[in-house]
Amino acid sequence: MKFKPLLSLAAAALMFTAGWSPAFAEKLVISNWDGYMPKDMAEKFKAATGIDLEIAVHATNEEIMGKVTASGGEGYDVLFVSSPFAEALNNLGLLAPIDHAKIPNLANLYPEANELKHDPGNAFSVPYTWGTTGLCYRSDLVKSAPTSWNDLLTPADDLKGKITMLSTDRWLMAAGFLADGLSVNTTDQADLDKVRDQLISAKRNLLAYDDTTFYSKLVSGEALMVQAWDGWCNYGITDQPQIKYVIPKEGSDLWADTMVITKASKNPEAAAKFIDFVLNADNGKWVVENIMYKSPNKAGMEAVDKSLFEKYPNMAITPAELLKYEQLRDLGNGMKAFSKTVSEVMAAK
């Protein structure tokens, strides 16, 4: 499309009228985070299958979830969402089952990728990436390397005011749950209250809550230690090799981003073909090399140059090790108590 800013209002009118016609029914529409797939995915998929692919973008799980809940998912065929959201969408009856017979490339996945607790056997979701949440820090500027979640919650003096925690509520609370040896899906009121108090006292030593630019704060030296997803810590390592990632001794959560097919999809066959295409070894390799996340795609992981694992040690975490950690799950009726606790932390001075 050409951009001619000086075009008159009349041209705008024309465009607008043109935009009125509904989209073609044959087209496959997916929604994904921006930059989370190869740029030429639509062309490659079209060349391989002859199916037109339209790619919409969402900024967060919460947004696409809200939109799909309010509209029933009309217009979308495949969504990329994190596992607790896939689970909730399925429980709301908004997802179609995954037909394994139509997705032969499922064989490319590690056997462990079939054992994710939110969806054992991948009945309604197919994992795309997975990893851990831990501490990312400047090894050249901290006095002693962190080993525990308590190093984040009750930091040493040299770290005070130079720490960030993730602002997404589930991971924010997970830091406290893990420090106390609790499940990351805790909804018991007494436990929530205990973690709330810990997080409120931790808040006084925070630079900020941040889940988008924390790694660049490390690079610039604004922050010395941040709660981080492993893949994002790798972006920091790229710019500043002194940045290191550690899973605290109390453990991590296992997060997984997944692909799901909407029940509203008018073309589930094509949707299955798309998921199959994404699961080929080439695309799996692309994810690891470009997003710097671990992929549950064995064929893809094995195709990657091994030097990458030396530069970014967290990429070498094995699937077996990942499965030791607990996944964030949809909290069901526990969500009310959980969300009130988060509000209490946020409102505290």
Added chain:
Amino acid sequence: MNSRYATWLLMLPGLLWLGLLLVVPCLLVFALIFFERGIYGGIDWQAPTFENVTRAFDPLYLAIFLDSGIIAGIATLIALLVGYPAAYAIAKSPASRQTALLFLAILPFWTNYLIRTYAWIVLLNPVGLINSLLMGLGLRSQPLALLYNKPAVVLGLVYSYTPFVILAIYSALQRLDPSYGEASRDLGASAFQTFLRITLPLTAPGVAAGGVFVFVLSIGNFVTPDLLGGGKFQMVGNLIYDQFLSARDWPFGAALSALLIGLMMLLLFAQAIASLRARGDHARA
């Protein structure tokens, strides 16, 4: 033509638009207040309840309303103080330049809110431009904490909404009859007295409109507290956004929204009654 009929005809398209695309859809959402959140985030239609209403009056949420009301109030006051003289200067400038000056004030806001906010972060952060400058000049040995606090949030809100104040006040100031001011001065009033007794009351509707814009947009803002406040302060906007999208508790989100709307309407009517009374006193005097 009957003039009452004519005024209704003028209002009809706008009121219809609001009726169909604001009132009806919002009633769909506000009806949810009287139901429970379903286990997975949908609606449990089985059990009508008043629980969401009582939950909304929890001191926790009222404190958030109060805190963000204060932040929005401070931002409004500063934006008015910054914007009023600017609007006045525009209105007093040669007629041939006014439109251009007005455009100039609003142009920066045609770029994206997020990138403007990130630009502020580049300026204000501990290793950012302003701190580097201060330390480079030897004026400070330690960086100033300019970011991730309440003043930063207020700055972001003032920055974003000052142009709206300028537009609203300019709208009321423009065509202000200069003969009023001349008459006042002829009668021996000082420039300041003239401003206080003549200009300010005449522009009060513009000040009120601009103030309302800043206040309502600030209290509902959820991006600035996250980015410039480092997520450490919640505005009502954040709270409601999170209830709908993170907690996926639409009934409770709707209850909090209804509370917000109710409180703002009360403020509006209190202000309207106060200004009517002031006008009444004025007329009697």
Added chain:
Amino acid sequence: MRALNCWLIAVYGFLYLPIAVLMVLSFNRTGMPTAWGGFSLEWYGKLVENPKIIGAAWNSLVVAVWATAISSVLGTLLALGVERSRPSASREALLFAPMIVPDIVLAIALLSFFTLIKFTLGLRSIVMAHVVFNLAFVCAVVRARLKSYDWSLNEASRDLGATAFTTFFRITLPLIGPSVLAGALLAFTLSIDEFIIAYFTAGAGQSSTTLPMQIYAMIRFGVTPEINAMATVVMGVSFVMLFAAQRLNKGRLPGA
């Protein structure tokens, strides 16, 4: 007067400060805010190669132009009607509501409503949604002007035999023109940068993705310099158009 003009210049300085920062960053080779890596047009090249950003910018412009046009007309008419009729508390509430209903509520409400009546989502539904809040802002700005409007002018015009239409176009509109313009500018500004309502009322896919939606998605990994380049282009084009218009009209407002 002099102090007043100095203040105005200072206010413009404040308004343009972050814009200057992002413009400079758009020419920074490294693209990082932390270090200057030399002058480069690389990010503009990247921008030209990114049809998504440019398409989204075009969609935003289309939405904003339509939403502004519709809301300026409806909002002005509404203001004229309201200021000439007896005060009504419920009408005041209705006109205030679009400003205070949280964005996310309007977003979810409209999406649910459009889904219910099976209205096809796209740029059109975004425009319809934006007019809802724009209408209230335009109406409020025009009303601020009408409070000091001398209605006897209209009566005089009528007494002289002018029709209601003639009176409106020859008397009223010229007098309130600047406030209609101020209202329209406000509406355009709110609409071109609105994110959450647009996201919910947009159809699935690129054809109704607006620039804020694209930017919110891209910014997940921090600001990419192409977006700074886009903002710089927007500013540049706006300036050129403003300058050209100023030259052509000598600053005259319609009817002024």
